[in-house]
Amino acid sequence: QLQLQESGPGLVKPSETLSLICSVSGGSISSNSYYWGWIRQPPGKGLEWIGGFDHTGTTYYNPSLKSRVTISVDTSKNQLSLKLNSMSAADTAIYYCAGQMGSSGLSYWGLGALVIVSS
Amino acid sequence: QSVLTQPPSASETPGQRVTISCSGSSSNIGSNFVYWYQQFPGTAPKLLIYRNTQRPSGVPDRFSGSKSGTSASLAISGLRSEDEADYYCAAWDDSLSGHWVFGGGTKLTVL
Numbered sequence: 001q002l003q004l005q006e007s008g009p010g011l012v013k014p015s016e017t018l019s020l021i022c023s024v025s026g027g028s029i030s031s032n033s034y035y036w037g038w039i040r041q042p043p044g045k046g047l048e049w050i051g052g053f054d055h056t057g058t059t060y061y062n063p064s065l066k067s068r069v070t071i072s073v074d075t076s077k078n079q080l081s082l083k084l085n086s087m088s089a090a091d092t093a094i095y096y097c098a099g100q101m102g103s104s105g106l107s108y109w110g111l112g113a114l115v116i117v118s119s
Numbered sequence: 120q121s122v123l124t125q126p127p128s129a130s131e132t133p134g135q136r137v138t139i140s141c142s143g144s145s146s147n148i149g150s151n152f153v154y155w156y157q158q159f160p161g162t163a164p165k166l167l168i169y170r171n172t173q174r175p176s177g178v179p180d181r182f183s184g185s186k187s188g189t190s191a192s193l194a195i196s197g198l199r200s201e202d203e204a205d206y207y208c209a210a211w212d213d214s215l216s217g218h219w220v221f222g223g224g225t226k227l228t229v230l
Binding site: 037039046047048049051052060061062063096098103104105106107109110111112 | 121154158163166175207209216218220221224
């Protein structure tokens with residue numbers, strides 16, 4: 001059973017860059033058919049997809065965040081990472097990493113990491 | 120404003136059936152699968168329905184999904200108090216190089 005765990009700073013200053021890591025256990029992040037992604041949820045609000053990549057190595061980004069986001073994978077560590085620059089208060093949210101096999105939906109979710117943007 | 124449109128709230132009494140709608144467009148629901156997620160306060164979302172109508176193992180058959188054209192629906196029959204949660208629809212959108220889109224979420228209250 002795949003398990004995902006997000007890690008990173010809980011507090012980021014405005015204009016700085018957020019860096020989060022998602023560690024995957026119970027399976028290989030580079031396995032065929034897997035898709036991995038990042039989703040965030042501002043306090044009291046809905047889900048917003050940030051971006052992700054599939055087993056071909058193709059990366060996809062939310063058009064509204066594309067200019068600020070970089071998602072990458074470290075297969076040697078079985079980790080995916082998220083970098084979001086020019087952080088502002090509007091980026092305060094719980095950040096989730098999630099995974100799915102094929103078109104079966106996001107079946108695997110991390111617990112989420114709360115990131116607060118404040119000086 | 121979310122790309123997929125859901126009613127912000129829904130309510131029904133225990134034992135009854137409730138339906139939650141999700142409206143999109145030809146670039147998302149109209150041409151791709153719809154997924155539904157259930158989320159309880161303070162927890163990560165959980166996959167409830169995939170590929171429009173399929174239930175993952177462990178999801179009761181009280182939950183069902185359907186899709187028609189550019190709209191989809193989640194139905195919950197035999198409503199129970201533990202079904203009180205937020206429900207989100209999602210679909211892949213083929214525009215702008217492709218990206219996932221979510222609905223704004225529906226808070227279901229079991230009266």
